[in-house]
Amino acid sequence: MERAISLDHRYPATHRDAFCIPSYGSMGLKSDGANQSDYSTVTYLCGNSLGCMPKSTRNAINKELDAWADRAVESHFRHSGEQQGLTSWMDIDLPLSNLLPSLVGGLESEVAVMGSLTANLNSLMASFYRPTSSKFKILCEKGAFPSDFYALYNQCALHKVDPEEALIRLEVREGESYLRTDDIIRAISDNHEELALVCLPGVQYYSGQWFDMEKITKFAHQFKDVVVGWDLAHAVGNVPLALHDWGVDFACWCSYKYLNSGPGAIAGIFVHEKHSQVGSSDNGRYLPRMAGWWGNNRERRFQMKEVFEPISGALGFRQSNPSVIDVVALKSSLEIIQDFGGINALRERSLLLTNYLVELLTALPNYHQKLPKNTSTAGFTILTPLAEKERGAQLSLLFFPHHDDRKLDTMERVFDYLNERGVIVDERRPDVIRIAPVPLYNTFQDVWRAVTLLNEAIKSIA
Ligand SMILES: Cc1ncc(COP(=O)(O)O)c(C=O)c1O
Numbered sequence: 001m002e003r004a005i006s007l008d009h010r011y012p013a014t015h016r017d018a019f020c021i022p023s024y025g026s027m028g029l030k031s032d033g034a035n036q037s038d039y040s041t042v043t044y045l046c047g048n049s050l051g052c053m054p055k056s057t058r059n060a061i062n063k064e065l066d067a068w069a070d071r072a073v074e075s076h077f078r079h080s081g082e083q084q085g086l087t088s089w090m091d092i093d094l095p096l097s098n099l100l101p102s103l104v105g106g107l108e109s110e111v112a113v114m115g116s117l118t119a120n121l122n123s124l125m126a127s128f129y130r131p132t133s134s135k136f137k138i139l140c141e142k143g144a145f146p147s148d149f150y151a152l153y154n155q156c157a158l159h160k161v162d163p164e165e166a167l168i169r170l171e172v173r174e175g176e177s178y179l180r181t182d183d184i185i186r187a188i189s190d191n192h193e194e195l196a197l198v199c200l201p202g203v204q205y206y207s208g209q210w211f212d213m214e215k216i217t218k219f220a221h222q223f224k225d226v227v228v229g230w231d232l233a234h235a236v237g238n239v240p241l242a243l244h245d246w247g248v249d250f251a252c253w254c255s256y257k258y259l260n261s262g263p264g265a266i267a268g269i270f271v272h273e274k275h276s277q278v279g280s281s282d283n284g285r286y287l288p289r290m291a292g293w294w295g296n297n298r299e300r301r302f303q304m305k306e307v308f309e310p311i312s313g314a315l316g317f318r319q320s321n322p323s324v325i326d327v328v329a330l331k332s333s334l335e336i337i338q339d340f341g342g343i344n345a346l347r348e349r350s351l352l353l354t355n356y357l358v359e360l361l362t363a364l365p366n367y368h369q370k371l372p373k374n375t376s377t378a379g380f381t382i383l384t385p386l387a388e389k390e391r392g393a394q395l396s397l398l399f400f401p402h403h404d405d406r407k408l409d410t411m412e413r414v415f416d417y418l419n420e421r422g423v424i425v426d427e428r429r430p431d432v433i434r435i436a437p438v439p440l441y442n443t444f445q446d447v448w449r450a451v452t453l454l455n456e457a458i459k460s461i462a
Pocket residue numbers: 116117118119145147148201205231233234254264
């Protein structure tokens with residue numbers, strides 16, 4: 001505990017106060033009455049699923065509600081808060097183009113705020129997955145987040161390609177917990193003639209593995225007509241990215257995890273400039289897409305002509321006018337990240353926190369480096385790669401023994417023990433708990449407390 005306190009002094013969570021951290025009272029949990037009261041904050045380590053709410057978000061949304069109340073439709077073009085520097089709704093998402101690209105390592109013109117993750121993944125695949133009879137395979141992973149799998153599978157069907165034949169689903173080797181980069185590279189190489197698309201997650205939701213995105217992207221691009229797209233749901237705002245320099249073709253992400261923009265928040269896309277620039281001399285030549293009026297030439301958007309002139313860059317992939325309330329929620333959170341010092345500052349503190357988590361967990365008596373042969377005594381292993389460059393904030397812990405009866409199952413019992421005591425993590429059935437200290441608001445004492453209670457929980461079972 002002393003060490004955690006001293007680390008918190010040395011590396012303080014300078015922006016914790018900018019967030020609403022749930023309390024025992026607000027979550028309906030019983031505080032211990034001695035060290036905690038109903039107003040004490042819980043130990044929230046679940047920013048990999050839903051980031052906490054920035055205090056500034058409420059005000060930002062209220063201003064848009066005022067604009068709606070005060071001026072209704074006119075706010076599209078003339079905002080009632082113009083004098084305070086508020087943007088009219090027509091261009092509400094444009095101020096984000098200063099804040100978002102640096103998080104993904106894209107040019108301003110390569111990033112747009114729109115839609116939601118799965119919808120964007122589907123839209124981007126409509127443009128980037130153009131199978132032919134000889135080149136139609138998609139390299140993806142077995143155990144992908146189900147929504148991604150459903151999208152990939154059905155894109156095949158939409159293109160009249162048999163998904164069973166087209167999807168190459170990479171599997172983690174027997175006895176291992178994450179994919180080897182060499183196996184991915186080999187699969188690309190072995191299939192390159194028929195390969196049309198490589199579509200993988202930047203950080204894997206279940207194992208927490210951060211893929212070697214640069215190596216995989218560059219390797220795949222050695223081969224003709226292989227497109228590389230990344231799902232960055234668990235990577236954006238978590239690890240530094242350089243999508244432009246790596247030559248990534250497209251990427252998409254959601255904003256409710258490490259970008260703290262609220263449940264179902266507006267998402268984002270990256271389209272490399274090599275695909276998204278529409279030169280004036282190119283008249284009519286642009287990458288076919290799922291199109292809509294918000295991707296059309298801004299000046300002529302309201303002329304109601306039957307001519308689609310996409311905006312050059314990622315903005316030309318937008319379809320609808322965005323939810324204004326969603327956009328300002330994202331903006332208020334991105335401003336905090338900027339004030340913190342951007343993604344490199346976040347990553348620096350994230351490594352300190354997660355390294356501390358690794359250190360404490362691996363010192364516990366019931367920690368096992370590998371799944372033991374005899375798993376009758378309660379214990380856990382870590383699925384996530386421990387090397388810094390292969391993970392982000394999250395560690396995934398696999399508990400054993402597993403029982404189908406929830407009351408007897410180790411993971412469920414540990415999860416309930418933690419949850420009842422205000423340590424909020426998440427469970428991925430059947431046997432995994434994910435823990436993610438978030439550098440913007442978590443403390444070393446949060447990490448210490450979670451591990452101390454986790455140890456108690458296992459002991460109470462053993
Ligand atoms: C990797 C991944 N893909 C897809 C989703 C689902 O995204 P959405 O419901 O925002 O489309 C999530 C999280 O919910 C996710 O982590």
